[in-house]
Amino acid sequence: MWLILSLALLFSPAHAGAMAKPVELADQSERVELFDTDKQQVVETFPNSSTFQDQAGKILDSVSGRVLELNPVLEHAMIVKIPLVPPKRLVHKPSRLDTQIAAMFVVMPKTGRRAPWLILHTKQYETVVVEFSAKVDALRVQLRLPK
Numbered sequence: 712m713w714l715i716l717s718l719a720l721l722f723s724p725a726h727a728g729a730m731a732k733p734v735e736l737a738d739q740s741e742r743v744e745l746f747d748t749d750k751q752q753v754v755e756t757f758p759n760s761s762t763f764q765d766q767a768g769k770i771l772d773s774v775s776g777r778v779l780e781l782n783p784v785l786e787h788a789m790i791v792k793i794p795l796v797p798p799k800r801l802v803h804k805p806s807r808l809d810t811q812i813a814a815m816f817v818v819m820p821k822t823g824r825r826a827p828w829l830i831l832h833t834k835q836y837e838t839v840v841v842e843f844s845a846k847v848d849a850l851r852v853q854l855r856l857p858k
Contacts, residue, residue, distance in 0.1 A: 745854055746790040749821075757854070759794055766850045767793045767815055770829065773845035777806050778828055783840065784820065789856060790830075791817040798834050808839065819847060819856075 743757040757763065798811040816830040827847050831839040851858055 741794045741796060743794070744792040745856075746792065748785055748788045748790065755854070759796060762853060763793055764796065766853065767795055768799060770817065770843050770845045770847075770850075771799055771801055771812065771815065773843045774801060774803050774806075774808075774829070775842045775844050776803070778840040778842055783818070783828060784825065785818065787821045787823075789819045789821065789854075791819070791850065791854060793817070801831070803841075806841070808841075810835065810837070810839070817847065817850065819851070 741759050743759050743763050744753045745755045745757070746752070747754045792814060793816075794814045795812055798813045800810070801812050802809045811834040812831050813834045814832045816832075817827055818830065819827045826842070829841050829843055831841060833839065848858055
């Protein structure tokens, strides 16, 4: 009796509508976010367009190695979170990296000489911190940030 009731509830139209809502929320969580470390908040969000995905691909292709600083500075920076849909493979043999990247965070210092760098989240729930050589000018234009 309980089995029939459970199955009826599982496949009922009301339950199907409730199951659709997390998918909608997942779509919204896939947005590109711009975080200002001085304000300690997300200051703007953007649709995760193919242009953002292309920029992310170019940046990933230019990874030059792991960040060697023990604590790279996160103060006075803009951080762009770009979810990668689908996840992209990163292979960098000198750093012994061969993994699927699910999301990338481009850290762009506002001042100083420190070049932008990446915080990568893998599909295996690991975090990798790397340097890259690509220019971020086009990304800054997309985000409406000064060069």
